[in-house]
Amino acid sequence: MSLIVQKFGGTSVQDINHIRHVAQRVIETKKQGHDVVVVLSAMAGETNRLIKLAHEANPDPDSREYDQLISTGEQVTIALLALCLQSLGQPARSFLGHQVKILTNSVHSRAKIQSIDATRIFETLKQNCVVIVAGFQGSDEAGNITTLGRGGSDTTAVAIAAALKANLCEIYTDVDGVYTTDPRICSDAKKLDKISFDEMMELASQGAQVLQMRSVVFAAKYGVKLVVRSSFNKNEGTLICKEDKPMEDVVVSGITLDEGEAKLALRRLPDRPGVASRIFLPVAKAGINVDMIVQNISADGFTDLTFTVPSNVLKETRKLIEKVGSEVGFDKIEADEDIAKVSIVGVGMRSHSGVAAKVFETLSQNKINIEMISTSEIRISVVVKKDFGKKAVMALHKAFDMAQV
Amino acid sequence: MSLIVQKFGGTSVQDINHIRHVAQRVIETKKQGHDVVVVLSAMAGETNRLIKLAHEANPDPDSREYDQLISTGEQVTIALLALCLQSLGQPARSFLGHQVKILTNSVHSRAKIQSIDATRIFETLKQNCVVIVAGFQGSDEAGNITTLGRGGSDTTAVAIAAALKANLCEIYTDVDGVYTTDPRICSDAKKLDKISFDEMMELASQGAQVLQMRSVVFAAKYGVKLVVRSSFNKNEGTLICKEDKPMEDVVVSGITLDEGEAKLALRRLPDRPGVASRIFLPVAKAGINVDMIVQNISADGFTDLTFTVPSNVLKETRKLIEKVGSEVGFDKIEADEDIAKVSIVGVGMRSHSGVAAKVFETLSQNKINIEMISTSEIRISVVVKKDFGKKAVMALHKAFDMAQV
Numbered sequence: 001m002s003l004i005v006q007k008f009g010g011t012s013v014q015d016i017n018h019i020r021h022v023a024q025r026v027i028e029t030k031k032q033g034h035d036v037v038v039v040l041s042a043m044a045g046e047t048n049r050l051i052k053l054a055h056e057a058n059p060d061p062d063s064r065e066y067d068q069l070i071s072t073g074e075q076v077t078i079a080l081l082a083l084c085l086q087s088l089g090q091p092a093r094s095f096l097g098h099q100v101k102i103l104t105n106s107v108h109s110r111a112k113i114q115s116i117d118a119t120r121i122f123e124t125l126k127q128n129c130v131v132i133v134a135g136f137q138g139s140d141e142a143g144n145i146t147t148l149g150r151g152g153s154d155t156t157a158v159a160i161a162a163a164l165k166a167n168l169c170e171i172y173t174d175v176d177g178v179y180t181t182d183p184r185i186c187s188d189a190k191k192l193d194k195i196s197f198d199e200m201m202e203l204a205s206q207g208a209q210v211l212q213m214r215s216v217v218f219a220a221k222y223g224v225k226l227v228v229r230s231s232f233n234k235n236e237g238t239l240i241c242k243e244d245k246p247m248e249d250v251v252v253s254g255i256t257l258d259e260g261e262a263k264l265a266l267r268r269l270p271d272r273p274g275v276a277s278r279i280f281l282p283v284a285k286a287g288i289n290v291d292m293i294v295q296n297i298s299a300d301g302f303t304d305l306t307f308t309v310p311s312n313v314l315k316e317t318r319k320l321i322e323k324v325g326s327e328v329g330f331d332k333i334e335a336d337e338d339i340a341k342v343s344i345v346g347v348g349m350r351s352h353s354g355v356a357a358k359v360f361e362t363l364s365q366n367k368i369n370i371e372m373i374s375t376s377e378i379r380i381s382v383v384v385k386k387d388f389g390k391k392a393v394m395a396l397h398k399a400f401d402m403a404q405v
Numbered sequence: 406m407s408l409i410v411q412k413f414g415g416t417s418v419q420d421i422n423h424i425r426h427v428a429q430r431v432i433e434t435k436k437q438g439h440d441v442v443v444v445l446s447a448m449a450g451e452t453n454r455l456i457k458l459a460h461e462a463n464p465d466p467d468s469r470e471y472d473q474l475i476s477t478g479e480q481v482t483i484a485l486l487a488l489c490l491q492s493l494g495q496p497a498r499s500f501l502g503h504q505v506k507i508l509t510n511s512v513h514s515r516a517k518i519q520s521i522d523a524t525r526i527f528e529t530l531k532q533n534c535v536v537i538v539a540g541f542q543g544s545d546e547a548g549n550i551t552t553l554g555r556g557g558s559d560t561t562a563v564a565i566a567a568a569l570k571a572n573l574c575e576i577y578t579d580v581d582g583v584y585t586t587d588p589r590i591c592s593d594a595k596k597l598d599k600i601s602f603d604e605m606m607e608l609a610s611q612g613a614q615v616l617q618m619r620s621v622v623f624a625a626k627y628g629v630k631l632v633v634r635s636s637f638n639k640n641e642g643t644l645i646c647k648e649d650k651p652m653e654d655v656v657v658s659g660i661t662l663d664e665g666e667a668k669l670a671l672r673r674l675p676d677r678p679g680v681a682s683r684i685f686l687p688v689a690k691a692g693i694n695v696d697m698i699v700q701n702i703s704a705d706g707f708t709d710l711t712f713t714v715p716s717n718v719l720k721e722t723r724k725l726i727e728k729v730g731s732e733v734g735f736d737k738i739e740a741d742e743d744i745a746k747v748s749i750v751g752v753g754m755r756s757h758s759g760v761a762a763k764v765f766e767t768l769s770q771n772k773i774n775i776e777m778i779s780t781s782e783i784r785i786s787v788v789v790k791k792d793f794g795k796k797a798v799m800a801l802h803k804a805f806d807m808a809q810v
Contacts (some may be wrong), residue, residue, distance in 0.1 A: 056487045
């Protein structure tokens, strides 16, 4: 007998029929003799509906009240799943973040989990109950409700799997697993049987929607065995695990397209020590993830600094930087939302050379201009005009021969 | 400067525009120099939508999960009001039941408030904040979310007013105050300027929708000054207060119609001590309020026992009684939902005789058959066929000369 954490996303719980289907799937696992903890997202569309309401009430909503509001979506689905399971004869209990003491810091809307008290979960499992936990939410020490940011339910699932030392954490979604790229862009994209934590982190951080970045980091850190699979069929899914030898033979595992970022450029910044930290410290303190950072070489003691942030925090980031602007002294700040970021990822890059050259050549042949470049050991990312994003993905997918055969 | 608790019902917060209107009203009170604590219901229709979902998931929903589900409605409105107030420049903070420690017993769906910790509310008021508390909900000692039953937000408001020793508790609703009867039934019904706690309790317990029964009991017990008024205009409303001399001059203050009850009749019950208690004890333990109880005179050592309960717990009550049936030994149990209860209420009945006779005479003249009768010191209730309920109200309203002139 083992302990399995199963997380179901918004499209898997979009209405009562889908929730009942999830209940049946959970019962199948339970009948195989496993203890099951389920983590749920809100019904597809519900979180967006609540966000819209928040912005109607206040164009610049306070993040504490925002979290109080949008955390209701998961509360609805967990209670409904408990009711469905009970109607099928399976004892079940639902828990909100604060009811199983998912303690987070107080950075609302992108809070980080600090600890989970497994006691109540284990007690409930002992009673032959399926335990259902609201994804995406926790509470801080003062009892304020916090949320973990978009896709935070994945993180809840992995964090619970880590806290309970679960044997497996299954992320059920509306796709069969992790693909070489988004099948909506390349119809011949191939499902991967397995992928390393490192690659998955890079893919997730570069816009692959299938798993939230932080959940992969968590899984890697605590060695949680993670599977992504579809809630609509019984296909095997993709195993995310530690790197092994055969993975290195594949040069590129995946290509992502991220259209949700915006570019901020600071013009004529004094090129002296401490400037970058004075700019990025307040941004980091606000919990905003700056992604690509590019600094040009200096001329006359001045430089240009360009970086990308998620579009939804562009306004906030700009405000924070304008605040330190007079102190740091730069000419002006320019924002550009008309960008797309394309990234190719693969642990094979460590041992294969010429990958970057091939990327640049492919884009050049397709007349796609590169605005920014950034690389890691196993990733190459380029920023292009938004209109060219999909074309770039298709060209690279073909160039690196990633299609299914 | 005084402390005012303002409660707004579902129709007053049915969408963002209405919520913004509530925010403006709250700010007006704040600007007059008062501290304000606001208690909100869910958006009109939302609780019903959630109840429907619960029953789709499970025809016989577990009450803990049911409460977990339906308590989300108030969570949405309180956060939205906080956001609206903030957008209008008024600092505000919303709190869920467990965040201000509204401790209840564990009788889900009709829990009773045991205590409220005023500390966090006072701390927040000190920061010039409007405090917004979710109505209808609390949590038990284990941290499970409980709800207080239909109209429970009134109770939350009065309980908070009592706990904070507020100077006034205003219940804002979609009508101007308490009327002699439902104006939808008698268009010439008259708004009362004031009414005694005792009368209001009787009216509320007999189906007047304007205030929840338990909130009036609470207000009377703790001497909370209570006003019912409209959120859509500035009219004065109705003051609910201790009885005073002029009130006694009015024979009948109000007439109610309750179509939400059902009748249960136990046939050929052994007429011996302890039978009634064995029947009603499990019902009471389940937190079900039995209303009228009528027992016929005995024949051959057997009797018939009839009583009414809210229709929504008819099934549950019947189950409970069938369980003790074999033990008690009665012939059969009959349920009838085709009933309406009409009650007339007035403290003047204490000093005026002949009220009952006039009621019976009026109904007789209108060819309305009386199925059950029950009286209190200041109330006479009759059960009639559902079809005759409205007709009975209109006839009595006229006979007792209660119309506005």
